[in-house]
Amino acid sequence: AQSVSQHNHHVILSEAASLELGCNYSYGGTVNLFWYVQYPGQHLQLLLKYFSGDPLVKGIKGFEAEFIKSKFSFNLRKPSVQWSDTAEYFCAVSPLDNTDKLIFGTGTRLQVFP
Amino acid sequence: DARVTQTPRHKVTEMGQEVTMRCQPILGHNTVFWYRQTMMQGLELLAYFRNRAPLDDSGMPKDRFSAEMPDATLATLKIQPSEPRDSAVYFCASGSGQRAPVSTDTQYFGPGTRLTVL
Numbered sequence: 001a002q003s004v005s006q007h008n009h010h011v012i013l014s015e016a017a018s019l020e021l022g023c024n025y026s027y028g029g030t031v032n033l034f035w036y037v038q039y040p041g042q043h044l045q046l047l048l049k050y051f052s053g054d055p056l057v058k059g060i061k062g063f064e065a066e067f068i069k070s071k072f073s074f075n076l077r078k079p080s081v082q083w084s085d086t087a088e089y090f091c092a093v094s095p096l097d098n099t100d101k102l103i104f105g106t107g108t109r110l111q112v113f114p
Numbered sequence: 115d116a117r118v119t120q121t122p123r124h125k126v127t128e129m130g131q132e133v134t135m136r137c138q139p140i141l142g143h144n145t146v147f148w149y150r151q152t153m154m155q156g157l158e159l160l161a162y163f164r165n166r167a168p169l170d171d172s173g174m175p176k177d178r179f180s181a182e183m184p185d186a187t188l189a190t191l192k193i194q195p196s197e198p199r200d201s202a203v204y205f206c207a208s209g210s211g212q213r214a215p216v217s218t219d220t221q222y223f224g225p226g227t228r229l230t231v232l
Contacts, residue, residue, distance in 0.1 A: 010230060034220070044223040090157065094219070100145060100164065100211070102221055104157040 002027045004091055008106035012048055013112050021076040021108050023065075023091030033074040034096040034102070035065055039087045047089070050074065061085070086112045117207050118224035126230045132194040135227045137206030138187055144232045145211040146173075146189045147221060148181055151203045160204075162190065164211055197229045203228050 003026045013019060025031065035047040047058025055067040065076045074091060091105040119138045127133055139146050147162040166183040174181065178197070183189045193200055207221040208231035 030152075032219075043225045044207075046220055046222070049220060100162060100169065100209075100219075101159065102147075106156040 002093070002095060002103050004093055004103050004105035006089075006108050008108045009106070011111070013074045013110070015083055015112055015114055017112075018078050019076070019081045019085075019110070021089055021091075021110070022100065023074045023105060025072050025074070025091075025093045025103075027072075027093060027095055030096040031110055033065070033067060034092040034094070035063070035074075035076050036090045036092060036104075037087050037088065038107075044090065047076070048090065070097040081110075081112050083112050083114050086110060092110065116176040116222075118206055118222055119202075120184075120206050120224035120227050123225060123228055124228045124230075126232065127196055128232050129197055130195040132192065133196045133200075133229060133231075135191045135204050135206075135229070137189040137191075137208075137210055139160070139189065139206070139208030140222055143210050144207035145209040145219070145221075146183060146188075147207040147209070148189070148191050149207065149223075151226070152201075153206060157205075160191070166177075193229075196229075198231045201229055201231050 005024045031095050033050040036044040038044045038049045040108045047055050050057045050067050058064045063078050067074050088109050090107045092100050092102045121136045144165050146162040150158050160174040161181040163183050180192045203226045205226045206224040209219045209221045
């Protein structure tokens with residue numbers, strides 16, 4: 001069965017620290033890849049997405065993610081986090097043979113302290 | 115700035131009562147999704163529609179949940195009768211449904227309905 005794993009459930013950082021959140025998926029075919037962010041009390045918002053082309057994708061608010069096909073990974077990075085990045089981050093995949101469906105990981109809660 | 119809207123934002127009800135949640139997808143979007151978010155299960159897909167036709171509701175308890183799209187601008191999710199274990203945040207999302215030749219579809223989420231069943 002298709003699945004998405006986010007191994008970091010809770011990450012605590014100080015401002016200006018670098019961030020990397022892991023995401024691995026289990027699927028043999030081609031996928032579209034997404035990172036969504038959910039700020040406290042708010043709905044999910046798209047952070048960035050990968051469909052094809054350059055495997056290094058840049059999103060909003062200084063985030064980027066790199067698709068490594070051989071590792072089935074799509075890790076999220078930010079060189080210097082801010083307090084306002086405190087949120088829950090969800091990785092999701094959409095298999096190309098059923099692009100209607102998004103399969104979400106369990107999420108990573110990020111807390112950034114000033 | 116087009117957005118998915120959901121009503122109500124919060125709902126507190128007693129066990130056994132009927133609950134109806136509504137969603138207005140982004141105008142022009144032809145796919146609509148219902149998700150449930152809980153601490154224990156994370157985000158679960160309950161059901162989704164394409165061009166108002168239900169395509170998959172395998173994630174939904176059929177005996178008490180029902181999802182419909184009376185028209186292209188309204189999707190509803192009903193729970194009857196509601197139970198305390200239904201307490202969760204219910205999100206609606208919509209997408210353009212673009213597929214060929216390669217899908218670049220993205221789902222856009224509404225603000226959610228926080229349901230508490232006492």
